[in-house]
Amino acid sequence: MTESLIAPLSALEKGVPGHVSSMRLADVGAQAWELLREDVPLPAAIIRSQALHHNSAWMRSFLTQCGAEIAPHGKTTMSPQLFDIQLADGAWAITVATTHQLQVARQFGFKRIVLANQLVGRSAIDYVVHELATDPQFDFFCLVDDPSNVSVLAARVRETGLSRPLNVLVELGYSGGRTGCRTVAQALALAREIRATGGALALAGIEGFEGLMRASTNAETLSLVEAFLSKVVELAEVCAAEDLFDSATVLLSAGGSSFFDIVAKRLARAATGRPSMVLLRSGCYLTHDASLYVRAMEAMRERNPELATFDGGLRPALEIWAYVQSRPEAGKAIIGFGKRDASYDDLPVALSWYRPGGGMPSPLAVPAGHKVTRLNDQHCHLEIPEESPLRVGDMMGFGISHPCLTFDKWRVIHLVDDAFRITGSIRTYF
Numbered sequence: 001m002t003e004s005l006i007a008p009l010s011a012l013e014k015g016v017p018g019h020v021s022s023m024r025l026a027d028v029g030a031q032a033w034e035l036l037r038e039d040v041p042l043p044a045a046i047i048r049s050q051a052l053h054h055n056s057a058w059m060r061s062f063l064t065q066c067g068a069e070i071a072p073h074g075k076t077t078m079s080p081q082l083f084d085i086q087l088a089d090g091a092w093a094i095t096v097a098t099t100h101q102l103q104v105a106r107q108f109g110f111k112r113i114v115l116a117n118q119l120v121g122r123s124a125i126d127y128v129v130h131e132l133a134t135d136p137q138f139d140f141f142c143l144v145d146d147p148s149n150v151s152v153l154a155a156r157v158r159e160t161g162l163s164r165p166l167n168v169l170v171e172l173g174y175s176g177g178r179t180g181c182r183t184v185a186q187a188l189a190l191a192r193e194i195r196a197t198g199g200a201l202a203l204a205g206i207e208g209f210e211g212l213m214r215a216s217t218n219a220e221t222l223s224l225v226e227a228f229l230s231k232v233v234e235l236a237e238v239c240a241a242e243d244l245f246d247s248a249t250v251l252l253s254a255g256g257s258s259f260f261d262i263v264a265k266r267l268a269r270a271a272t273g274r275p276s277m278v279l280l281r282s283g284c285y286l287t288h289d290a291s292l293y294v295r296a297m298e299a300m301r302e303r304n305p306e307l308a309t310f311d312g313g314l315r316p317a318l319e320i321w322a323y324v325q326s327r328p329e330a331g332k333a334i335i336g337f338g339k340r341d342a343s344y345d346d347l348p349v350a351l352s353w354y355r356p357g358g359g360m361p362s363p364l365a366v367p368a369g370h371k372v373t374r375l376n377d378q379h380c381h382l383e384i385p386e387e388s389p390l391r392v393g394d395m396m397g398f399g400i401s402h403p404c405l406t407f408d409k410w411r412v413i414h415l416v417d418d419a420f421r422i423t424g425s426i427r428t429y430f
Contacts, residue, residue: 015044035420043322043337051317066264073283080108099124112139154200165202202246211256229266240272255281258296287318290399291346335380346401
């Protein structure tokens with residue numbers, strides 16, 4: 001990662017003290033700031049460092065056990081500092097979803113990138129072709145699901161005289177889903193068109209995305225996922241039978257954070273007759289959450305107890321801390337954060353509270369009966385028991401759901417140890 005590109009901290013950022021005019025991120029730890037001592041303004045986003053590194057190591061152990069690789073989705077955090085942690089723990093590549101995210105990854109020097117979308121539009125295509133032409137070490141892959149896109153990409157590769165092919169994966173989708181060819185036959189025809197480009201494009205593998213599949217029960221959802229992955233395997237096998245793959249190792253990839261255990265197991269069964277790599281793209285595992293992915297982990301534990309529980313499972317690492325702003329009614333408190341600070345597809349979960357100067361050695365668990373009922377832009381409505389100990393000025397920590405949609409609300413997030421001492425900060429680039 002190119003450290004010189006990381007902008008210094010200043011009071012222009014949420015969660016940064018007002019006296020800071022310009023400070024290198026590398027110097028944050030030396031300030032000896034402490035969250036509970038109120039050294040930073042709230043609301044602030046924090047990452048529990050111990051949980052973060054535990055989750056990264058957990059995924060490394062999981063991948064070793066199941067024989068898969070990972071290209072974690074960078075869109076979750078958009079933090080090159082966190083990308084570095086993932087790569088240090090063995091990630092094969094970084095995945096991105098947009099041209100902007102790709103440009104950020106390239107600016108910070110990342111060499112192997114998967115664009116989990118079609119490469120569409122002159123500016124985006126020309127950017128990728130230029131990067132491939134000027135950096136022999138740049139290893140790039142994108143998805144295709146449409147013949148017209150294949151034609152445009154192949155034509156641009158030829159026009160620019162690029163000396164190596166553009167690596168693509170045929171994307172298989174499903175009816176009512178997001179992107180991807182809707183049938184194996186349609187995807188096979190597309191793979192044949194890639195071969196017909198005469199080397200402008202190279203078929204590197206098959207890809208699908210199962211993360212949005214939902215049914216009325218976990219068992220029914222699992223059946224949908226299994227059936228879809230079976231079609232991904234079928235497509236890979238028929239492409240191999242026709243010798244349509246151009247790479248020595250066939251990539252077989254699927255991308256959600258809810259079913260990666262099923263993906264690893266099912267795709268490993270593909271009989272392509274050549275070396276293959278199962279490539280997961282989960283991104284949310286790194287910080288996990290307190291709601292959506294807790295439920296996903298519970299479902300994983302039910303279907304696969306050994307994999308879900310080894311090394312203690314994943315731990316929530318990302319929290320929002322804020323002050324009790326008002327106690328306007330006996331059964332209500334208003335907390336000083338809102339939709340501009342946290343995801344709200346599932347509402348935040350009240351985890352802990354602390355009274356500065358109140359003699360508490362550490363935060364306490366929030367008692368039962370405290371529940372977030374809604375969020376405004378800057379206010380959180382917390383339903384509380386009449387006997388709640390909370391009062392104005394108390395600090396509260398909240399777990400979040402769906403980390404992607406909390407990360408994108410913060411340009412600076414503090415790393416804390418178990419005593420809530422701030423040991424560093426990360427930047428995001430959304």
